[in-house]
Amino acid sequence: MPTIKSFQVTFDCAEPERLARFWCEVLGYVVPPPPQGFATWDEFKRSQPPEQRDSWFACTDPSGVGPRLFFQRVPEGKAAKNRLHLDVRVATGLVGAERLAALEAECARLVPLGAVHVRTLYAADGEEACIPMLDIEGNEFCLD
Structure with a gap:
């Protein structure tokens, strides 16, 4: 039987802390405590070589x-469409107008944080929809 492995999702970016704090707001995530031996993240940063x-x-x-x-942080900027993106599941189990309302409400919450609403995609049956967006560094993600 295969072993279940834990994993993390890594983003290459220009401003790691700014982007991390954006995603904390999107997902309800938190910044973990600073490394052991440091009272604050600023103290840890000051201990690092420039x-x-x-x-x-x-x-x-x-x-x-x-x-x-x-x-x-990476030196190069984003050059092409992501080959992997996050689907932020805000309307699981909802259909039709109720689903669209939940997606639009989340989109409206994220735009003032710096996210960009790319478009709203509707399925042919009218029951499904998703909203492709960009984070503050241009990485694609979808509200689903």
Whole structure:
């Protein structure tokens, strides 16, 4: 029988802490405590060599169920469409107008945080919909 493995989702980005805090707001995640021996994240950052400061940040699901999200600074900018994206499941089990209302409400909550509403996609049967969006660094994700 295969072993279930834990995993984290890693984002290459320009501003790790800013992007991590955005995703905390989207998902209800939290910033974990600073590394052992440091009272604050700022204290930890000051202990790092200048070239390593602000090079990574992470956030976690407070319930411990979802994967850890890790954000690492890379020198190059985003150049193409993501080959992987997150589906933020805000309307699971809903259909029709109720589903669309839940998706639109979440979209309206995220836009002031810096997310971009790309479009609303409707299925042919009218029962399903999803909303592709971009995070604050242009990474694609969907409200589903």
